[in-house]
Amino acid sequence: MHRIQVIDSHTGGEPTRIVISGGPDLGxxxxxxxxxxxxxxxxxxxxAVVNEPRGSDVLVGALLCPPADKTCVTGVIFFNNVGVxxxxxxxxxxxIVTLAHLGRIGPGEHRIETCVGVVTATLHADGSVSVxxxxxxxxVKAATVDVPGLxxxxxxxxxxxxxxxxVENHGLALDLKNVEQLTDASWRIRQAVNTQGFPExxxxxxxxxxxxxxxxxxxxxxxxxxxxxxxxxxxxSAKLACVAADGKLAEGADWIQESILGTKxxxxxxxxxxxxxxxAPVITGTASVNAExxxxxxxxxxxxWGIR
Ligand code: PYC
Numbered sequence: 619m620h621r622i623q624v625i626d627s628h629t630g631g632e633p634t635r636i637v638i639s640g641g642p643d644l645g646x647x648x649x650x651x652x653x654x655x656x657x658x659x660x661x662x663x664x665x666a667v668v669n670e671p672r673g674s675d676v677l678v679g680a681l682l683c684p685p686a687d688k689t690c691v692t693g694v695i696f697f698n699n700v701g702v703x704x705x706x707x708x709x710x711x712x713x714i715v716t717l718a719h720l721g722r723i724g725p726g727e728h729r730i731e732t733c734v735g736v737v738t739a740t741l742h743a744d745g746s747v748s749v750x751x752x753x754x755x756x757x758v759k760a761a762t763v764d765v766p767g768l769x770x771x772x773x774x775x776x777x778x779x780x781x782x783x784x785v786e787n788h789g790l791a792l793d794l795k796n797v798e799q800l801t802d803a804s805w806r807i808r809q810a811v812n813t814q815g816f817p818e819x820x821x822x823x824x825x826x827x828x829x830x831x832x833x834x835x836x837x838x839x840x841x842x843x844x845x846x847x848x849x850x851x852x853x854x855s856a857k858l859a860c861v862a863a864d865g866k867l868a869e870g871a872d873w874i875q876e877s878i879l880g881t882k883x884x885x886x887x888x889x890x891x892x893x894x895x896x897x898a899p900v901i902t903g904t905a906s907v908n909a910e911x912x913x914x915x916x917x918x919x920x921x922x923w924g925i926r
Pocket of ligand 1: 632678706707708709840846848849850851852853
């Protein structure tokens with residue numbers, strides 16, 4: 619019987635399961651090196667942790683691993699129901715709250731090594747967390763794709779730690795009761811973008827007017843077809859890159875992004891290279907720890923490694 623210790627949390631409704639112990643030995647090196655080993659040799663472990671029957675499509679996993687950069691408190695590999703994730707904003711907020719829950723960190727700044735670079739998270743005295751994310755930018759403005767069943771859809775392609783296609787003119791109300799329609803439209807858009815000669819995107823974001831006092835509401839579809847219950851930290855970073863490039867938000871000003879549930883992240887940015895449109899985004903939100911558990915992996919269990 620193999621035992622894996624995990625701590626679950628949610629950030630604005632989006633769950634994160636942090637693997638505290640019992641993970642595979644990835645052989646050291648940078649987190650990017652370790653991620654390749656995890657992806658190529660331990661996919662069963664990923665599935666065992668996040669997929670049914672122990673998990674669900676919406677769960678994001680995070681495996682703590684040794685950082686190559688010794689100024690970092692930890693390294694982390696994020697993953698979901700279908701594979702690894704480059705970066706995860708809500709997961710980083712969940713990670714910081716989890717490390718504080720374990721008594722491993724206190725308020726202040728903490729550096730974390732991810733496969734796409736070091737991010738700095740600040741645990742504030744009130745328990746909220748700000749994540750200074752990796753540099754973000756808009757790659758393509760107003761790309762038009764022909765989407766079967768929807769017609770011509772135009773959107774921006776941007777990097778915020780993952781690749782996003784951001785759409786305003788989708789014609790759908792961003793309301794929880796429309797989740798099936800929103801999922802279907804986002805999935806069609808993703809497939810169209812990824813087959814019509816654009817750089818490949820993993821997430822699709824549909825934007826609309828705010829409903830809970832923010833600046834904008836979004837529906838974010840993740841690569842495994844689950845929608846993000848939070849406003850999506852990397853997605854908000856990509857959005858900030860777009861509004862910064864369009865001159866719609868001043869450097870240092872707050873941008874409040876609402877999720878489809880109405881939960882909020884506050885984003886801000888500083889220019890890194892105005893000519894190239896490259897920004898340093900900071901995302902602030904809160905997370906709550908909601909379970910401490912030991913996962914039991916028994917090879918005699920027909921679904922020991924998850925339903926895949
Ligand atoms: O918060 O960056 C994020 C995220 C990515 C996928 C799910 N959440």
